[in-house]
Amino acid sequence: MRAWRQLALIAALAFGLTDGARAEREPVLKQVDLPHSYYWRELYIPQLTTGPSSVAFEPDGKTLIYSMGGSLWRQAIGSEEATELTHPRAAYDYQPDVSPDGRSVLFSRYDGTGLEVWRLDLASGREQRLTSGGAVNVEPRISPDGKRIAWVSTTGTGHFNLFVADLGPGGLTNSRPLLGERQSKIARYYYSTFDHALNPSWTPDGKRILYVTNDEVAWGTGDIWSVAVDDPADRRRILSEETSWSARPEMSPDGKQVLFASYHGRQWRQLWLTTPEGAAALPLTFGEFDLSSARWSPDGERIAYISNESGNTSLAVRDYYGGQTVQVIPKSRRFKSPQARFVIDIRDEHGASVPARVAVIGSDGRAIASVNGWMHADDGFDRKLQAAETHYFHCPGRCVLEAPAGKTTVWVQRGFRYLPWQESVELKAGSEELLSARLELNDLPTAFGKFRSADLHVHMNYGGAYRNTPANLTAQARSEDLDAVYNLIVNKEERIPDIGIPVGRDPASTPGTLIMHSQEFHTSYWGHLGLLGLSDHVLTPDFSAYRHTALASPYPYNGKVSDLAHAQGALVGYVHPYDWVIDPAREKSLSNELPADVINNKVDYIEIVGFSDHKSTANIWYRLLNLGFRIPAGAGTDAMANYASLRGPVGMNRVFLDTGGELSPEALEAALKAGRTFASNGPMLGFELEGKRPGGTVAIPGPGVMHYRVALRSPASVDHLELVQNGKVVKAFTLGGDRRKSDFEGELKISEGGWIVLRAWNDGSDPQVLDLYPYATTSPIYFELPGGAPRAPADALYFSAWLDRVIADAESRTDFRNDRERNETLSYLRDAKSKFEALAK
Known part of the structure; x- marks a missing residue:
């Protein structure tokens, strides 16, 4: 068995854990001041996937540059070989846009803190950072003449706003928000009261930008609009559309059609067409899967897009006329640096192959998954304990990975009954290594x-x-x-x-x-x-x-x-x-x-x-x-x-x-x-009181002593293990060793009826638990004594006051369909309030 200190050291080296006092988990992109990050972060911000995530045509229309695995890749349509163009250390590249002359590519790079816009010179491989400041800068798009750029940034506000700038050899000049901040009067829940402007693309003449905004829209990401770049007051709504963050409208090269992604009355996103004047939208593709990030070819004859039809993301090019589709599959990959292959073999306590969750960090400081594995990322992390969020995938028991040569660290977890397994291996270029992970059971009796x-x-x-x-x-x-x-x-x-x-x-x-x-x-x-x-x-x-x-x-x-x-x-x-x-x-x-x-x-x-x-x-x-x-x-x-x-x-x-x-x-x-x-989110609890388990009832004739048994098993160290009786801690156990396995028994004086639970919790977060902090609780064991449980008038009055507020809010609603709905609802709430008042008395 590996000691906990050894595990902690391995974790610190591999996953960016740092010394210092505990802090709290924070959102991955905490600089974004918008509600419901679990929506916009997944549905809008580019994510690390093993398959392609965004694409752009080169000017010849025969070659694509796309993001995959956090790098930019180039691949000719019809070829099976992809060439890696970028591979930043401890960072990931997304959303390429090729310049009209084909000499450079703009893209967004995530470094664990924010996203910045960069430029890659395709001839020399030189990379140039165009934005700075640690905001979120995404969706860079170059104007048709190559002299300007439009993108979305949270700079200065924390909200997604449309920016433009002049683009020259030295970088960006005259950078400015195109529309500025606007706050809608309409009530929203999933979206901020501040409007957003996103999904920019240029019209072929370079005079206008298509974008999506939720100006006075309550329940969707918004409508498709266009704006004159040199006269921002000239704004036109093209199409009312519930886009869910990813419409990404793009005008055809001849300026006669607007391509966008929509679910438009369906359950999955497909590709649709309208016109610059907002003609009735019609579907271009069909299917019970998502198509997204679509781009016209320079001649307007083909469309490249990302699909999840196979489950994972994939890249395809489709003929506009006829619909013939070519899958762009990188069967052969030319990496920028020497690679090695290694096999992870996961076994349980009996030696049987078992699937598990796996996190791998390569010598380049980047997360790695098996070629077809679904890469996932945690939505938050404690910056006192980690340098970046945890990425992971599910391995069916034996999986093959490619990684840069050098030190590679693997972390394996399988539920709560097994202790985490971590190990590092030194990979040599061109070699193939076998890494055997034998999991140790730590289950409740x-x-x-x-x-x-x-x-x-x-x-x-x-x-x-x-x-x-x-x-x-x-x-x-x-x-x-x-x-x-x-x-x-x-x-x-x-x-x-x-x-x-x-x-x-x-x-x-x-x-x-x-x-x-x-x-x-x-x-x-x-x-x-x-x-x-x-x-x-x-x-x-x-x-x-x-x-x-x-x-x-x-x-x-x-x-x-x-x-x-x-x-x-x-x-x-x-x-x-x-x-x-x-x-x-x-x-x-x-x-x-x-x-x-x-x-x-x-x-x-x-x-x-x-x-x-x-x-x-x-x-x-x-x-x-x-x-x-x-x-x-x-x-x-x-x-x-x-x-x-x-x-x-x-x-x-x-x-x-x-x-x-x-x-x-x-x-x-x-x-x-x-x-x-x-x-639970980690700790497992065993609890017995006078032979009764949670959900059971102990009846005794009067005050006395009850015998308890307690067990704790946990994949992570636990700070506190307590018995809580009628809302108060009556017993705190002292945990020793690595605080992941303890057994206790003893006696508890009971003088009144009520309930008791066993709970375990930590003061702060723990990277082993992908949640706010480790926490577990049993359901109550109830005990009955003559005279019953103590009265709780303060709690009854608390809920009575709670319902006072609910009733007042419901009474203020003017959108019940009729008086029957209104009266039935209010009668239900008032009756509940009167019952709590009776309990208080």
């Missing part, structure tokens, strides 16, 4: 239960770079040592990507891995709901309370949705609940319906560990438990499993369910409903 693990909140497809399938989702789960995945079908704006899949168990499930299709009901007004185990159909509309749309009404409220789901035998839970502890008196607005639904028996579980702050969510959960509501702890990652910039792999947040070892939807949902669970 079976005496605490026979658990199955499930991620209750996954989105198989959600507009990301890849196209996922149930079979691939099964493989992702197996690599994370995850037994079950609930794929929650849900909308992204007007799309519902997986809507055609029947609810229930997917045929791609295997004896060891279940895939169940369920639903997330979206209303950012009342709070999002997980609907697990629907037996017949997805509830539609899948969302409500979307202001400034035809579904603006706040009806159905969540209690009504819960009734519809329960009628299908589903379990209903609140997902990714709270990023802070709610203070009813101080919240700017408050419309979350959780207290009303709990007191009306509509809630079967809460994601205590999810896409939220775990300790804040638990604080509110404790108040509900104090009032006698027996609500189990669930967990869900909210993983967008087809993203390249993933907020966490499938199973990062998971619930362990004591099913006696059975793996079936019925057994999993029965255990969740009964509270035979613990929720």
Whole structure:
């Protein structure tokens, strides 16, 4: 077994970990001042993928320059050989645009801090940095005369604004924002009140720029516009379009058509055409997959684009007339530096080959994946502990990689039951090395239960770079040592990507891995709901309370949705609940319906560990438990499993369910409903009180002493392990050694009824856990004494005050469809408030 200090040293050398006090995880591009980074970062910012991600034609129309694996590559159409043009150290290159004379290429480079625009001289290989300052600078496009550049930058504001500059041998001059800042009056949720301007491209005469903006648009990335470069007041809307960040309009060389990507009433992005005057848009391509980043050839006869039809990204060129398509596949690659091959072979404690999550850093400081592996990136990192975010891919058990010669470091993780494995190898140019990773089991004793693990909140497809399938989702789960995945079908704006899949168990499930299709009901007004185990159909509309749309009404409220789901035998839970502890008196607005639904028996579980702050969510959960509501702890990652910039792999947040070892939807949902669970992002917890496990009840005739047993097993060191009784810590355990394995037993004095949980948590983040900080909690064990549990009037008044704010906000809404909807909703909320007032008395 490798000692923890050795692992930490290897991690520091390989993944940029630095010494110093702990800080907090921050977003990858923290300089961008916009909400919901998990949307714009994946859907707009270029991402590291093993397949191509963006493309440009050279002037001859016969050769392409494209981004792949963080480098720029050149390949002739019809050839199988690609030549690497750039390979920066500890940085990645994207979004090439070739100058009209074919002598240079503009591109954006990500260095772990921001993105800057660079220029490559194709003859000499000289690279020139054109922007500086650490902002996000993307989508560089050269004017047809080669004398100007348009691009998108967050410089000065943190918002995506359109910039232009003069381009000369020395770099950029006269750099300026073309449109300036504008703030819309319309209410938005997924987007800032500040408008953005993005996706620029030049008209063939060089006088105007096409772009996308959300000027007074509530629920989409915006419409396609054009603006005169020398007279920014001359702006024209070309087409109203819900683009989801990636329309990237481009005018044909003859100036008569505008090519763009859209899902336009469908679930996947394809290529569409309109005119500069905004004629009715018509589709050019068709398919249940995404096409994006399309570019016209210089003669307008062909179109190059990126596709995810095969799952991973790929590059193709299509004839405009006839649609004949040529796949551009780099079967032979000429790298800028000497390469080596190495094989990773992953084995479990029995010596059997097993899939796992793998992160590899080469001697060039860059992340590497197998040729066809889906590269993923964490959405945040602690800058006191890491120099850049973690990139990783899933290896099926044995995978082959190419890497620059030199020291290469590999990090292997497989769920929570195995200790992380890390090793470095010195690769020699032209050699092939075998790296054997033998994983060490660190599992809970079976005496605490026979658990199955499930991620209750996954989105198989959600507009990301890849196209996922149930079979691939099964493989992702197996690599994370995850037994079950609930794929929650849900909308992204007007799309519902997986809507055609029947609810229930997917045929791609295997004896060891279940895939169940369920639903997330979206209303950012009342709070999002997980609907697990629907037996017949997805509830539609899948969302409500979307202001400034035809579904603006706040009806159905969540209690009504819960009734519809329960009628299908589903379990209903609140997902990714709270990023802070709610203070009813101080919240700017408050419309979350959780207290009303709990007191009306509509809630079967809460994601205590999810896409939220775990300790804040638990604080509110404790108040509900104090009032006698027996609500189990669930967990869900909210993983967008087809993203390249993933907020966490499938199973990062998971619930362990004591099913006696059975793996079936019925057994999993029965255990969740009964509270035979613990929720975690790493630490595993065993807890027993007087022979009862979580979900159970201990009844004693009066105050006395109860015997407990506790176990901790964790892939990462744990700072705190505690017993929490009725909201207060009653026992803090002292952890020794590497703080990843501990067992305790003892006695606890119990003088009143109530509940108790075991929890583990850390003060700060840990690179071994791709989440805010390590955290785990069991569901409660309940104990009954004569006289019952202590009263909690303060908690009842807290939720009464909470509902006061919710009722006031709902009363102010003027977009209910009719009085029946309004009256039913308000009556439901007022009744819930009166019940909390009764509890307070």
